[in-house]
Amino acid sequence: MDETIVKTEEQEFLEEEICVAENLVYRRPKTLTDLDLHYCPGCGHGVVHRLLMEVIEEMDIQDKVIGVAPVGCAVFAYNYMNIDMQEAAHGRATAVATGIVRVLPDKLVFTYQGDGDLAAIGTAETLHTCNRGENILIVFINNAVYGMTSGQMAPTTLPGMVTTTSPFGRDVNKMGYPLKMTDLVAQLPGTYYVTRQAVNNAGNVRKTKKAIQKAFQYLQQKKGTCFIEVVSNCPSNWKMTPVESNKFVEEKLIPFYPLGDLKSPKEETK
Amino acid sequence: MGELRLMKGNEALAEAAIRAGCDAYFGYPITPQSEVLEYLSREAEARTGMVVLQAESEIASINMIYGAAGAGKRAMTSSSGPGLSLMQEGISYIAAAELPCLIVNVSRGGPGLGTIQPSQGDYFQAVKGGGHGDYKLIVLAPSSVQEMADFVRLGFDLADKYRNPVLILTDGAIGQMIEKVELFEQLPKGGTYQKPWATTGKTKNRERNIITSLHIDPKEMEKINLRLQAKYREIEEKEVRYETVKLEDAEYVLTAFGLGARICKKVVELGREKGYKIGLIRPITLFPFPKKLFADIAPKIKGILDVELNAGQMVEDVKLSVEGKTRVEFYGRMGGIIPTPEEILEHFEKIFLKGE
Ligand SMILES: Cc1ncc(C[n+]2csc(CCOP(=O)(O)OP(=O)(O)O)c2C)c(N)n1
Ligand code: SF4
Numbered sequence: 001m002d003e004t005i006v007k008t009e010e011q012e013f014l015e016e017e018i019c020v021a022e023n024l025v026y027r028r029p030k031t032l033t034d035l036d037l038h039y040c041p042g043c044g045h046g047v048v049h050r051l052l053m054e055v056i057e058e059m060d061i062q063d064k065v066i067g068v069a070p071v072g073c074a075v076f077a078y079n080y081m082n083i084d085m086q087e088a089a090h091g092r093a094t095a096v097a098t099g100i101v102r103v104l105p106d107k108l109v110f111t112y113q114g115d116g117d118l119a120a121i122g123t124a125e126t127l128h129t130c131n132r133g134e135n136i137l138i139v140f141i142n143n144a145v146y147g148m149t150s151g152q153m154a155p156t157t158l159p160g161m162v163t164t165t166s167p168f169g170r171d172v173n174k175m176g177y178p179l180k181m182t183d184l185v186a187q188l189p190g191t192y193y194v195t196r197q198a199v200n201n202a203g204n205v206r207k208t209k210k211a212i213q214k215a216f217q218y219l220q221q222k223k224g225t226c227f228i229e230v231v232s233n234c235p236s237n238w239k240m241t242p243v244e245s246n247k248f249v250e251e252k253l254i255p256f257y258p259l260g261d262l263k264s265p266k267e268e269t270k
Numbered sequence: 271m272g273e274l275r276l277m278k279g280n281e282a283l284a285e286a287a288i289r290a291g292c293d294a295y296f297g298y299p300i301t302p303q304s305e306v307l308e309y310l311s312r313e314a315e316a317r318t319g320m321v322v323l324q325a326e327s328e329i330a331s332i333n334m335i336y337g338a339a340g341a342g343k344r345a346m347t348s349s350s351g352p353g354l355s356l357m358q359e360g361i362s363y364i365a366a367a368e369l370p371c372l373i374v375n376v377s378r379g380g381p382g383l384g385t386i387q388p389s390q391g392d393y394f395q396a397v398k399g400g401g402h403g404d405y406k407l408i409v410l411a412p413s414s415v416q417e418m419a420d421f422v423r424l425g426f427d428l429a430d431k432y433r434n435p436v437l438i439l440t441d442g443a444i445g446q447m448i449e450k451v452e453l454f455e456q457l458p459k460g461g462t463y464q465k466p467w468a469t470t471g472k473t474k475n476r477e478r479n480i481i482t483s484l485h486i487d488p489k490e491m492e493k494i495n496l497r498l499q500a501k502y503r504e505i506e507e508k509e510v511r512y513e514t515v516k517l518e519d520a521e522y523v524l525t526a527f528g529l530g531a532r533i534c535k536k537v538v539e540l541g542r543e544k545g546y547k548i549g550l551i552r553p554i555t556l557f558p559f560p561k562k563l564f565a566d567i568a569p570k571i572k573g574i575l576d577v578e579l580n581a582g583q584m585v586e587d588v589k590l591s592v593e594g595k596t597r598v599e600f601y602g603r604m605g606g607i608i609p610t611p612e613e614i615l616e617h618f619e620k621i622f623l624k625g626e
Contacts, residue, residue, distance in 0.1 A: 062471075062472055063471045063472060063473045063474070064471050065471065065472075066469050066470075066471060068337070069482075076484075078478075078480045082472065082478055083471075083478055084470065084471055084472045084478050084479045084480070085469065085478070085481070086337060086469055086480075086482070087367075087480070087481065087484055088336070089333060089336075089359055089360060092336075092360070095329070095330040095331075095333035095334050095336075095337065096337035096340070097337060098323070098330075098337060099294070099296065099333065099334035099335060099336060099338035100337040100338065100340065102294060102321045102323060103294050103337075103343040103345070104341050104343075104470065104471075124326055124329075125329075125330055125333070128325075128330065
């Protein structure tokens with residue numbers, strides 16, 4: 001009985017011919033490989049991977065782009081991104097990217113890093129790469145925990161937030177304050193475009209994509225370091241459903257890490 | 271004949287890097303090798319377009335090397351003990367990802383901040399790993415300013431040939447001394463090896479290139495280890511280099527590398543004047559170590575005196591090589607003290623001739 005209904009619906013679907021180009025709302029970009037992502041359901045990493053690869057496909061720059069994967073949940077980014085990539089040591093992605101872009105100055109080099117990678121162990125590399133104004137894009141996924149090592153406190157963990165190494169909530173007197181790396185790098189003359197975005201709802205996803213597009217254009221014009229923080233989630237280690245985690249991003253993380261451009265090029269703000 | 275110049279060891283090394291077609295140098299100042307970065311900052315870019323960048327730390331410089339070498343370019347760094355210690359994680363990644371590059375340790379006395387005077391205390395770090403995991407560097411030990419230049423070219427070629435990092439282990443004395451050097455001609459930038467594996471941007475006509483050292487599946491990881499080990503065995507078979515002095519009729523053999531060997535050449539001379547039948551083995555490649563030479567000579571001689579500017583590091587490889595077939599003694603000075611030929615000869619006489 002059920003089966004017939006399904007078939008009928010399927011037939012209707014085909015008869016209406018909604019699967020035509022002008023109705024297409026999503027297609028897997030060719031710059032993503034066929035592999036299934038290993039990320040947990042609802043995790044922001046997958047969304048940002050897709051956005052990056054969509055932009056690379058749309059701008060037709062696959063042969064120009066070289067990516068650098070971090071140590072963190074996105075360590076296997078190179079399995080999904082159908083571009084040339086290097087996997088860096090924990091925290092050293094921007095140094096690796098510096099090495100690449102200095103010898104291949106016409107390529108478009110980006111790093112993809114978590115908050116532990118970029119804002120704890122790799123702080124020095126991050127600041128100095130931005131300070132030198134290396135012509136690279138840094139994509140910074142801030143999910144306020146160490147995802148890969150299963151939920152320890154990150155430099156970006158909110159005050160009072162419970163993690164496995166701040167089991168009674170982050171006590172800023174003992175554990176220090178959340179580090180706003182994006183605000184820091186915006187102060188440096190080497191950075192050209194610094195923005196904070198999110199992927200917790202469709203509107204924010206679109207804005208993040210726009211930011212990525214802009215950044216790659218600036219790299220093509222050799223403008224200097226572009227830095228995009230994406231306020232993201234970690235449903236697994238936050239012990240929330242994907243929907244709850246996106247709500248947490250909206251209600252707790254974004255008020256602390258407000259979205260928008262921290263430094264936008266003069267021609268944009270005119 | 272190549273161009274003759276009077277140069278400091280560190281400067282000869284830097285000049286050779288330009289001539290060997292090095293594409294990029296990343297480094298951080300540390301005595302006794304800061305002249306390398308200084309010389310390259312002055313000379314390199316204008317002559318060949320070579321990239322020279324002062325990094326924020328040795329951790330950054332070794333990871334910049336990873337990036338540049340992964341992009342298929344000839345990349346190089348130099349430092350001294352403390353800097354090399356900071357680089358160890360990066361070196362392990364580079365060895366695992368099989369990226370050809372050149373690393374130079376102009377070593378000084380340790381442990382800790384130690385002294386800026388010359389030492390050979392970093393032998394273990396250079397030869398036995400230093401970083402984590404089962405990997406090997408090809409290690410070259412120059413003992414003259416001439417070799418400081420020549421081994422840069424050789425080092426880049428070996429690195430490219432085997433897709434393996436090469437380390438030049440030298441010391442503050444050889445880095446700072448001034449000697450005559452014959453420089454080789456300018457070679458094409460980047461060398462001549464094809465690097466189809468490099469990340470240069472995925473074009474339509476090839477699969478993407480990935481530089482990584484991560485292999486979560488233990489079966490896969492073991493396979494890669496086996497491949498690396500096979501490569502190291504091939505290097506042991508084909509790339510052993512050493513120098514010998516008066517070995518033919520030697521009853522006793524001195525052995526030393528780098529600066530130690532320079533001093534021991536004089537010891538051989540002094541000893542021969544006194545009628546002792548002594549010779550010298552100078553390992554030039556510390557990995558691969560000239561095991562076979564030591565094994566072959568061991569049954570024919572009365573003993574080996576290993577001389578190092580450390581507490582006894584290479585002597586372990588000598589002992590492993592002779593497998594107990596001859597007596598192996600050690601003499602060393604530490605902390606930046608350089609032994610004199612006379613004191614080494616005296617020690618030799620004491621232990622081998624007077625039986626003290
Ligand atoms: C030198 C070193 N120290 C520690 C680790 C262990 N480690 C792996 S990932 C990670 C933290 C990752 O967190 P983050 O950068 O925030 O990325 P996420 O997993 O949340 O995306 C740590 C500490 C390592 N691989 N290397
Ligand atoms: S652990 Fe967290 S950051 Fe990692 S994939 Fe899962 S949800 Fe994403």
